[in-house]
Amino acid sequence: MASMAFSATIPSPLLDFSQTKKNPILSSSIPSIKSSFGSSKSAFFQHGFSLHSLTVPGFVLNSRSSGIYARAATDKTLYDYTVKDIDGKNTPLSKFKGRVLLIVNVASKCGLTTSNYSELSHVYEKYKNQGFEILAFPCNQFGGQEPGSNDQIKKFACTRFKAEFPIFDKVDVNGPNTAPVYQFLKSSAGGFFGDLIKWNFEKFLVDKNGKVVERYPPTTSPFQIEKDIQKLLAA
Structure with a gap:
């Protein structure tokens, strides 16, 4: 075989x-x-x-x-998927073609919220003009820590943390209603010892070709990912 x-x-x-x-x-x-x-x-x-x-x-x-x-072998890339943004508009992820992406499931009331949002905003500001983008997907599956509406989530992230990176519609990342984009992410970086998202702020690094190259647990600081981001930007 x-x-x-x-x-x-x-x-x-x-x-x-x-x-x-x-x-x-x-x-x-x-x-x-x-x-x-x-x-x-x-x-x-x-x-x-x-x-x-x-x-x-x-x-x-x-x-x-x-x-x-x-990593599971697949011909699909991130660009094959369309998601809804925080305002409910369809967004084809192919619009990010050629950019290095960090994809994160976020929450507003988690113990990891302040450190992650602050560091994500810092990293985004540092690399956004070099071809880097952060895609944030709110999720309420972990301790009910993202209970607000999309408008409340947007206001929280953009006002408190000055987040300028794209924030999308609230999604499920596990279970029968898992968003297709997260099915792709998990199948691209998981499946051997279990591919479930474990908590808020798990991170996937995607290269310029739309392929997942790395997955980081929730406790990994965005600052710790900078070297990997730099390598992909230079590639």
């Missing part, structure tokens, strides 16, 4: 080396993860996973500083 390429982040809550059954393919291909990092799951994610690249039937694993990634 032909191998498929995958690329997704494995969140730490899904990994428990003391309880998880050994996969015979992974066991033979990845020698002693536990012995390298001890039994602590947090140690595994603090130090990263030091593999360059590993191919096993059905997927390719690549090392990233924030974990393991598995």
Whole structure:
């Protein structure tokens, strides 16, 4: 069977080396993860996973500083999707063709709100004239922390944090009503150890060709992503 390429982040809550059954393919291909990092799951994610690249039937694993990634092979790009903006107007994402994109599910009442919105605005201001864009998708699925109307969300982001980047219609990012664009994002960067969005402010980095190249957990600061943004802008 032909191998498929995958690329997704494995969140730490899904990994428990003391309880998880050994996969015979992974066991033979990845020698002693536990012995390298001890039994602590947090140690595994603090130090990263030091593999360059590993191919096993059905997927390719690549090392990233924030974990393991598995990317599903797909011919689709972000440009194949149309979404509604915060005012309810259809917006084809092909309008962002040729730009580096950071896509974020946002919320107004989360403990991560202030730091993320502030840093996102700073990063946007720094790189917007170099071909960079942030696309923010409000979502109320995590603790009901985005309960407001689109008008309230827009006023909150633009008044309190001076957000100038595009904010779109409120969406579901998990479950049966998942927005098609998020189905694409998750299938492009997920699926091996679970592709669910874990919380507010999970981030996807998309290259100039509309392909997902990186996925970051909610706790990753936008400032920590700057080097990756710079590399894609220079490509």
